[in-house]
Amino acid sequence: MNKIFETPLYPYSHGPDEDAQVPVRHQVVIVGAGPVGLAAAIDLAQHDVDVVIVDDNDKVSFGSRAICFAKRPLEILDRLGCGQPMVDKGVEWDLGKVFFDEREVYSFDLLPEDGHQRPAFINLQQYYLEEYLVARVRELQAEGKKIEIRGRNKVSAIGTHPDHVALEIDTPEGSYNIEADWLIACDGANSTLRAMLGKDFVGRVFEDNFLIADVVMDADFPTERWFWFDPPFNRGQSALLHKQPDGVWRIDLQLGWDIDKEREKRPENVIPRLKEMLGDDVEFELEWVSIYTFQCRRMEQFRHDRVIFAGDSAHQVSPFGARGANSGLQDSDNLCWKLKLVMDGKAPESLLDSYDNERIHGAEENILNSSRSTDFITPKSEISRLFRDSVLNLAEAYEFARPLVNAGRLSVPCTYDGSPLNSSDALAGPNRTRPGSPCPDVELPGGYLLPRLGDRFTLLTIDADAPDLIEEDGITVERLALSVKDDPTLLLKDRYLGDCESAVYLIRPDQHVAARRPAYDDLQFRAAIRRATGKE
Amino acid sequence: MADLILTPNIDGADDFYADLLDTHDGMDTADSHALNARLVLVLANHIGDRAVLSQALKAAAFDQKEDTQ
């Protein structure tokens, strides 16, 4: 057993809040120190918010769970100070192979685009991400930020009030109460807060079981994603092999519906299956094994007054497509700047409803994609299996059928089309940077674009005049002036101008486009700032 | 928007029909179904136009509802 699963990362210690006569009030309490809760806490602490994370555990989450992290979450982690260690430790990959029966049907290359600081995907065990996030929390504490993680602090009751939330927390030494102006519920797919508030979580359960194993082996399989449909070693089912750092490999084996989970999980049953897959001569050791039934479901609303759900507590997807943690980090990215403006009185509380609107849109997109992948991987009827197999057979012979093969559509950020925060598009520019889009990165002589957008409102001007600073009703917007003259790769032009001569973009703190026009127009951009902060 | 053609459009209809049956000749039902599925996918890719494809799906399902696109 890997010792990282056993070492407490944030052990319980008795804190002053436990002895207070009157419950201590914090600005924000976050329930759950998974990837999403930790990311949200760091984001808020970086903006000088007083934040407490409580978790009923004190270690990284058991098993490696998420392994595949996409570019957008890495960019978000950059802003939180954790992107670099992820990329340094992670395994980069862009090749994949699809097998059907005994044959390789085709291989693909993700062909990552040029001009991005971060790779399209890396593989890394979720426990490393959690470890880096906790290290970042410690760093912020050392800088004097008000951020705390309380291990073995389990929320056992919640009370909601018009101006705060009250919590009862159980610790190894008894229970205590605290209060929060705002509560972010990041307590995972089996969220106890959701249950305590009586909110439902509806969707689809896929009647199938998957054995997920991480094995340590010294094998020379390449750094590629290998996916099998109906292989000889797992007839009628599917399988996946993917590399992680430290010689750890992720293996998924579909098992079907009518199985005895406890039996299948035992090493004496797992090992022969893996031997059949990997070959008898490969030496390996089991690091972690679990059996999952996958679901796609979400809460009807993520915001319930002062209690806001983010990550798996708000939505759950099957892991084909790696959309769980990746989308949870985008929830937190979307929420934190809004919450900060509301707490500072710079935006109306209704701005938080746009979190609901935008992230429900994101969740729907993720659920749609991962449901479709699941339907392809585990056909539900004879006819869907027939079409699935036909697609695979055709894919081997003809290129046209390859886009129909769906072994997981890997996570990409969603564009908030139709968001109430968007101003209507006034530039005949590239579609990919229309209002609502996440800003694509660009390599420029002075460094990459995204870090320069930072985490505040920015007015990006490309060969256009504009004031260096705009103040609109408490919101400060700084200008970043660029020119295609300093764009040797022409990627800035390609991604932000298209055929236009000039452009002005209003960019939100989460690096999504709020508005764009060919030139600066004071009235229009002030209106756009108000709209992007929920004031119109 | 292109419209699905639902009037006669194949030159030598009898020849085409004979070709279709010839291709299936001697196959067992499972293989024939698989061939049909592949044929649908090949033809759908050739058509490409999503609007025409939706009309074709509806026409084949005898779905009378007005196309709302």
Ligand SMILES: Cc1cc2nc3c(=O)[nH]c(=O)nc-3n(C[C@H](O)[C@H](O)[C@H](O)COP(=O)(O)OP(=O)(O)OC[C@H]3O[C@@H](n4cnc5c(N)ncnc54)[C@H](O)[C@@H]3O)c2cc1C
């Ligand atoms: C096999 C598998 C493979 C996956 N692969 C990927 C992938 O490749 N890419 C990807 O992006 N995602 C993947 N995921 C999904 C990913 O693991 C989750 O989306 C992610 O962990 C969600 O993070 P979270 O912070 O929302 O919740 P969690 O990580 O579940 O954290 C919830 C936390 O809340 C705490 N908690 C719960 N109740 C209470 C309470 N009452 N009081 C205090 N604390 C409480 C728990 O202890 C826990 O620490 C995968 C998942 C699985 C199972």
